[in-house]
Amino acid sequence: MKAMETMISLERALEVILHRIEPLGVEEVGLGQAYNRVLAKDVQAAIDMPPFDRSPLDGYAYCAQPTDKAPLILDIVSEIPAGTWSEREIRLGECARIFTGSPLPKGANCVVRQEDTERSAGQVTINQPVKPQANIVYQGEETKCGDIVLRAGEYLSPAAVGLLASLGVETVEVYRRPKVGILSTGSELQDVGSPLLPGKIYNSNTYTLKGLLLEAGCEVKAAPFVGDDLEETIEALKALEDTDLVVTTGGASVGDYDLIRDALVGAGCELLFWKVNFKPGTPVALGVKGERLYFSLSGNPAAAVVNYELLVRPALRKLKGRTAQERIFPVYMDGDFGKSGKQRRFLRARAVFRNGEIWADPSFAQGSGVIRSMRGSHLLVDVPGGHGPVQKGERLQGRWISSWEED
Structure with a gap:
């Protein structure tokens, strides 16, 4: 010993x-129980996302030509709400009423915003024609089938769980x-x-x-x-x-x-x-x-x-199986701390974000028994032993406290 x-x-x-x-050890859990867990196995996309070419806005899908000029008048031949699929092919001079998230119909190569159109009696007038390929989110643009979307050791935040849900993942392997x-x-x-x-x-x-x-x-x-x-x-x-x-x-x-x-x-x-x-x-x-x-x-x-x-x-x-290292980063002091000593000291501080930099405000009581000083603290500031009094504007090292850590 x-x-x-x-x-x-x-x-x-x-x-x-x-x-x-x-x-x-590792266990398999349903997606609804995966929040705040840590992945034990890489997750590979089984589908493209989005799974089809789709519209990112409400408007009209049509086949644009490089020579199109305003006003462009088109016949409305179909309507495609989100969650439906149209077999009607769009030809020159035609368009489909389309909505955010709706699949692009065959034959269309663009979407024009509703705000740039006027509708009347089965036709739409496009006051600002768009170029081919405008306003289309293409199949697999976000994720392609076979992509590794999350790796073992990653923290399953609500956004990560939402990503898995969007890919149809039902269960994941996580650390206990x-x-x-x-x-x-x-x-x-x-x-x-x-x-x-x-x-x-x-x-x-x-x-x-x-x-x-x-x-x-x-x-x-x-x-x-x-x-x-x-x-x-x-x-x-x-x-x-x-x-x-x-x-x-x-x-x-x-x-x-x-x-x-x-x-x-x-x-x-x-x-x-x-x-x-x-x-x-x-x-x-x-x-x-x-x-x-x-x-x-x-x-x-x-x-x-x-x-x-x-x-x-x-x-x-x-x-818990986390692989990412704890982040230590530079901070600038937004206040003084008058004590000095031989020992290394960690000051509790509020984070103040200014001009793309992190400033640390230590204006709390710093005594070891003052639990109130932890309320509202975002980070710990590392003051080396023998440093002397900390001055406002000084550059030191900091690390996030608990939920302020970026996973």
Whole structure:
């Protein structure tokens, strides 16, 4: 057994975590259950899209000639609503009334907008004739039969599911949803629903983490919180052994009542690291038992969320089969941050989009216990250790928070 690593870099922590993670098993689900899942197999188009030449607008389909001049008067010989098919071939001097999405009739080579015409007694006058091939969406213009439309590892957003539906796909192979256990610890905790007692605080971490995990497409098993009691904590951890991954909050620091590391060992875990060199949330720990990782996050609410974003979410991405890398991008500071320190720090900030650039507004309280600062935050700004006070206009690196990440 290797010795536990201490006070390691974020990059080293992620290396340890991701080395231990493998994607979960695969299952086939109906398209209606595929939202927010991750594809396990490439999807190939079985049809052309669109499956026929069609009109992108309401108007008239006819056979245009390069020499056509206004006014052009044509006989209306058919009408083609969307969802119907016309066998009537259009000849010179004729046209078909056509609608958005309707198939182009044989013989027609263009569509003129309704707004550029006048209709009267079975004829239409075209005031602005169009050229051949104008206003036609051709068969297979979007997707051709045999094209790979989505690849394994891609996230199934509503738009991606809609694309599959447009191609007639009924079922897809996806990675199984991670089942994640969560446990909040601390004798100071009290659940919501009763008047707050002296010396107590309401347990917010369980609710915050559950929301983050549900947003990430996980199944969640939330254990009742436990006080600072070693045996109770060990038993609570053992009750979560039917999950793929466990996240705890509280008890991770150096105080006499910070018991979570001892509890992890008591539950049969090997400790891989303790303390990661960034703020907030330095005293984070990682244990492993079999293939299951145990993340011990800070009990301070905002620090716990930062721990989750930087360490747990990358683990979940790999567990769910995601192949795209997390995006790190330049940001410009839209405000100051006066503190300096030796440790790397991640600031919560609102994203402000200006002249094609991302600016970060850190004008929140940045304390580790200030959960309110996470509400309205879009990104984390990476301030290197020893950097000194952050100045407005300075260029740093940022990464999106949860749902703001572009999948």
